[in-house]
Amino acid sequence: MLRIPCPHCGARDEIEFTYRGDATVARPGPDAGVDAFHDYLYLRTNPRGWQAEWWQHSSGCRAFLKLLRHTVTHEIRAVATATETLEVPGA
Amino acid sequence: MSAPEATHPLAAVATPGLRGAAGVAPLRVSLPVRETVQVMVRRGREEAFAAAMEASFGMAPPAPGHTLAGGAVTAIWIQPGGFMLTGAGPGLAERAALAFVGLAAVEDQSHGRTTITVSGPAARAVLARGCRLDLHTRAFGPGRAAMTQIAHIGCLLHQVDDAPSFELTVFSTLAEPFFHWLVEAGSGDGVVIA
Ligand SMILES: [Zn+2]
Numbered sequence: 001m002l003r004i005p006c007p008h009c010g011a012r013d014e015i016e017f018t019y020r021g022d023a024t025v026a027r028p029g030p031d032a033g034v035d036a037f038h039d040y041l042y043l044r045t046n047p048r049g050w051q052a053e054w055w056q057h058s059s060g061c062r063a064f065l066k067l068l069r070h071t072v073t074h075e076i077r078a079v080a081t082a083t084e085t086l087e088v089p090g091a
Numbered sequence: 092m093s094a095p096e097a098t099h100p101l102a103a104v105a106t107p108g109l110r111g112a113a114g115v116a117p118l119r120v121s122l123p124v125r126e127t128v129q130v131m132v133r134r135g136r137e138e139a140f141a142a143a144m145e146a147s148f149g150m151a152p153p154a155p156g157h158t159l160a161g162g163a164v165t166a167i168w169i170q171p172g173g174f175m176l177t178g179a180g181p182g183l184a185e186r187a188a189l190a191f192v193g194l195a196a197v198e199d200q201s202h203g204r205t206t207i208t209v210s211g212p213a214a215r216a217v218l219a220r221g222c223r224l225d226l227h228t229r230a231f232g233p234g235r236a237a238m239t240q241i242a243h244i245g246c247l248l249h250q251v252d253d254a255p256s257f258e259l260t261v262f263s264t265l266a267e268p269f270f271h272w273l274v275e276a277g278s279g280d281g282v283v284i285a
Contacts, residue, residue: 008155008171009237013223016239059240061155061170 008061020054023066052086100205100263111278118213118277121285125206126180128187131196132172140194147190158236158249167236205266210256213280220276242272
């Protein structure tokens with residue numbers, strides 16, 4: 001069970017959140033072509049280490065948050081609001 | 092806007108009396124009359140909204156995780172730029188709609204939400220059986236509020252006083268299963284329904 005520090009609500013249990021995947025994926029422009037959309041839709045780096053990911057505080061304040069989480073240890077090093085940027089350190 | 096519902100969503104199950112054991116400190120449960128109005132501030136209008144709130148309800152918008160009372164109306168922070176106004180009514184939705192023209196979206200949720208008050212020394216222990224918030228006096232207290240899940244049901248919780256009393260606001264469609272859980276969780280020391 002993770003305790004996730006929501007910048008609006010404080011630390012809350014993982015059960016209040018919905019995981020929304022890799023937060024570094026950016027939607028290509030409308031003319032980018034089918035290959036770019038294929039990569040956008042299907043390809044993920046699935047890192048063993050630090051990952052920036054979306055978590056929505058769906059049962060709390062409903063805000064979309066970016067978390068920097070270690071995929072092996074589950075350590076949460078940073079949290080940001082949707083419009084802020086998170087630096088992802090190397091593994 | 093919305094008159095109280097002709098039949099309270101819990102009328103069939105929340106009949107007055109004692110449920111469970113006859114303990115020395117039972118949980119006290121009551122169903123307050125509440126108008127519930129959701130207010131979502133428009134982006135960039137936060138300052139004008141705060142001024143309108145001060146002018147019309149005599150209070151500032153509450154800080155995150157907090158409530159404020161202005162007269163008979165309580166404002167509860169529910170999300171960034173979002174508040175729930177509650178009061179015994181009537182006419183709260185109309186008042187809010189007039190006060191916040193152009194500043195916020197105002198939605199009357201009175202029929203959509205049902206509020207249950209739990210009170211007494213047993214309240215924290217009973218809530219702890221389904222609520223993951225830390226409600227200890229060191230971490231929570233009167234004037235504090237949180238959106239969370241209790242017994243897997245989305246719930247807006249805020250503490251009213253040191254009794255302690257908590258107001259629990261849930262979707263009306265889920266009020267009955269929520270109420271059954273509450274009575275079950277409190278049955279060890281008894282639940283007195285007003
Ligand atoms: Zn939150």
